[in-house]
Amino acid sequence: MIQVKPNILIITSRSDYGGGPEHIFKLVSNLKEQVGFYIAAPTDYPYYDKYSKLIGKENMLIIPHRKFRLFSLFKLIRFVKKKKIDIIHSHGKGAGIYSRLIRYFKNVKVIHTFHGIHVDNYNSFQKSLYLLLERLFALRTDKFINVSQGENVLTKKYHIASSDKLIVIENGVEIPDIKVDDKNYEQNPKIIVSFSRFDHSKNSELLVPIALRLKELNQIDNFKILVYGEGPDQNKVKELIAINGLAEYIILKGTTTEPDKVLLSSFCYISTSRWEGMPLGVLEAYAHGLPVIATNVTGNFNIVENNTDGFLFDISRPYDAAELIIDLSKNKTLWKRLSGNSRLKAERNYSINRVVAETRELYYKIYNLR
Numbered sequence: 520m521i522q523v524k525p526n527i528l529i530i531t532s533r534s535d536y537g538g539g540p541e542h543i544f545k546l547v548s549n550l551k552e553q554v555g556f557y558i559a560a561p562t563d564y565p566y567y568d569k570y571s572k573l574i575g576k577e578n579m580l581i582i583p584h585r586k587f588r589l590f591s592l593f594k595l596i597r598f599v600k601k602k603k604i605d606i607i608h609s610h611g612k613g614a615g616i617y618s619r620l621i622r623y624f625k626n627v628k629v630i631h632t633f634h635g636i637h638v639d640n641y642n643s644f645q646k647s648l649y650l651l652l653e654r655l656f657a658l659r660t661d662k663f664i665n666v667s668q669g670e671n672v673l674t675k676k677y678h679i680a681s682s683d684k685l686i687v688i689e690n691g692v693e694i695p696d697i698k699v700d701d702k703n704y705e706q707n708p709k710i711i712v713s714f715s716r717f718d719h720s721k722n723s724e725l726l727v728p729i730a731l732r733l734k735e736l737n738q739i740d741n742f743k744i745l746v747y748g749e750g751p752d753q754n755k756v757k758e759l760i761a762i763n764g765l766a767e768y769i770i771l772k773g774t775t776t777e778p779d780k781v782l783l784s785s786f787c788y789i790s791t792s793r794w795e796g797m798p799l800g801v802l803e804a805y806a807h808g809l810p811v812i813a814t815n816v817t818g819n820f821n822i823v824e825n826n827t828d829g830f831l832f833d834i835s836r837p838y839d840a841a842e843l844i845i846d847l848s849k850n851k852t853l854w855k856r857l858s859g860n861s862r863l864k865a866e867r868n869y870s871i872n873r874v875v876a877e878t879r880e881l882y883y884k885i886y887n888l889r
Contacts, residue, residue: 524553524554524555525554525555525605525606525882525883525886526554526555526557526602526603526604526605526606527554527555527556527557527604527605527606527607527608527882528557528558528559528595528598528599528602528604528606528607528608529543529546529547529556529557529558529559529560529608529609529610530558530559530560530582530595530607530608530609530610530614530617530618531543531558531559531560531609531610531611531614532560532561532582532583532584532585532586532611532612532613532614533560533561533563533584533585533611534560534561534562534563534565534566534567534570535561535563535564535565535566535584535749536565536566536716536748536749536774537716538634538690538796538798538799538800539610539611539634540560540563540566541566541799542610542634542666542690542799543558543566543570543610544566544569544570544573545692545693545871545874545875546874546875546878547570547573547574548573549871549872549875550875550878550879550882551573551574553879554879554882556573556574556578557574557578557579557580557598557602557604558570558574558578558579558580559579559580559581559582559595559598559614559617560579560580560581560582561581561582561583561584561585562581563584565776567579567581578602580594580595580598582594582595582617585613586613587613587616587617591617592617592620592621595617595621596621596624596625599621599625599627600625604625604627605627605628605886606627606628606629606630606882606885606886607621607622607627607628607629607630608629608630608631608632608882609629609630609631609632610631610632610634611632611633611634612633615631615633615656616656618631618660619631619656619659619660622659622660623659628661628885628886629659629660629661630660630661630662630663630664630881630882630885631656631660631662631663631664632663632664632665632666633663633664633665633666633670633674633796634666634796635666635670635720635794635795635796635817635818636670636673636674636677636679636794636796637720637794638650638677639793639794640719640720640793650677650678650679653677653679653680654678654679654680657679657680657681657684660680660684661684661885662684662685662686662881662885663679663680663684663685663686664686664687664688664878664881665685665686665687665688665796666687666688666689666690666796666797667687667689667690667795667796667797667817667818667821667822668687668689668821669817669818669820669821670687670796670797670817670818671685671687672817673817686881688874688877688878688881689797689821689868689869689874690796690797690798690799690802690869690874691802691869691870691871691872691873691874691875692799692802692803692806692865692869692870692871693806693870693871694806694865694866694870695779695806695807697783698783698806698807698808698858698862699782699783699785699807699808699809699858700808701851701855703783703784703785703786703809703858704786704851704854704855706786707741708740708741708742708743709741709742709743709786709787709848710742710743710745710784710785710786711742711743711744711745711785711786711787711788711789711844712744712745712746712747712781712782712785712787712788712789712804712809713726713744713745713746713747713788713789713790713791713800714747714748714778714799714800714803715746715747715748715750715791715800716748716749716750717748717749717750717751717752717753717755717756718750718751718752719752719793720792720793720794720795721748721750721791721792721793722791722792722793722814722834723746723752723756723791724752724755724756724759724791725791725814725834725837726744726746726756726769726789726791727756727759727760727763727765727769728837728838729744729789729791729837729838729840729841729844730744730763730765730768730769730841731763731765732837732838732840732841732842733768733841733844733845734765734768736841736842736845738841738845738848739768741848742768742786742844742848743768743770744768744769744770744789745770745772745781745785746769746770746771746772747772747773747774747775747778747781748773748774749773749774753771756771757771778803779807782803782804782807782809783807785809786809786848786854787804787809787810787811787812787844787847787854788800788801788804788809788810788811788812789811789812789813789840789844790811790812790813790814790819791814791834791837792813792814792816792818792819793814793816793834794816794817794818795816795817795818795819796818797818797821797822798818798819798822801813801819801822801823802822802865802869804861805822805828805861805862805864805865805869806862806865806866806869807862808858808859808861808862809858809861810828810829810830810847810854810857810858810861811823811828811829811830811861812829812830812832812840812843812844812847813829813830813831813832814831814832814833814834815831815832815833815834816834819831822864822869824860824864826857827857827860828857828860828861828864829857829861830843830847
């Protein structure tokens with residue numbers, strides 16, 4: 520029997536550099552022969568062009584970057600009708616508003632992926648309003664994908680949706696053929712790398728007290744911290760670095776098109792996030808065999824196992840991170856053990872092939888194909 524491919528519309532309110540857009544790109548790249556994909560996204564660089572090359576501009580619809588527009592909603596409704604969309608899969612809060620509202624106008628199935636449930640920076644009114652809206656939208660959602668077990672716990676904690684609507688498909692990355700080796704440990708200075716988006720959630724300014732502690736302990740000359748990415752808080756972080764005399768040690772590198780090359784040239788990876796869904800930067804570091812030093816927050820603590828493949832530190836104690844970096848730099852046996860374990864964990868648990876297989880299974884289950 521010939522199986523008919525489901526037509527699936529991906530909606531994302533971001534297509535700039537970031538884990539969410541990359542996640543979508545990998546998903547579509549690996550499933551486009553089995554699924555008829557359409558994408559609604561902003562014209563951000565670089566992923567709008569990547570998506571267009573992947574599925575064709577005629578299968579793309581432009582929506583605003585992280586803004587809800589009523590005009591865009593009606594464009595989406597017409598697009599869903601014209602392309603005979605069977606399933607809408609939204610990624611992130613803004614996209615999720617569009618997908619669930621469309622459901623009121625068109626009888627389509629809806630899947631929503633959170634990519635992080637962020638309520639800690641809301642005041643009590645904002646938090647209550649957001650959770651109320653999510654619970655109402657849940658009535659128009661067939662399945663929720665949580666990208667980590669920690670995110671799944673939060674979804675249940677806040678009673679966003681019934682358990683039968685929740686599924687965990689943890690993020691994954693491509694596992695490269697090569698990984699770091701002894702020469703990465705022998706670096707002088709040792710390169711600490713971070714892939715970031717300069718905003719409240721990524722919390723890149725926390726690197727400053729970490730570097731100041733290294734300086735206080737007369738260790739700062741042994742390290743350079745390279746931060747790749749862009750974002751609204753970039754100038755604020757740059758100014759903070761300059762005020763504290765750390766421009767030689769914390770270097771903002773902008774975006775990179777060669778993350779593999781960056782990771783293979785590093786000693787360890789650091790994450791300073793206030794929260795995560797499941798961070799692709801950490802997973803990519805593991806795939807290359809890098810030990811990770813990360814804040815003990817949702818997403819990070821679902822990956823990093825203390826003193827096994829990395830270290831977690833309390834976000835209110837950045838000085839601890841500096842001392843962990845020093846300990847790691849002075850103990851080659853420890854570095855090699857963490858490096859080997861991180862690579863092994865990526866291979867066993869976080870391959871993109873698993874993500875693709877589990878997502879395809881969900882698509883076809885909802886579409887009633889086996």
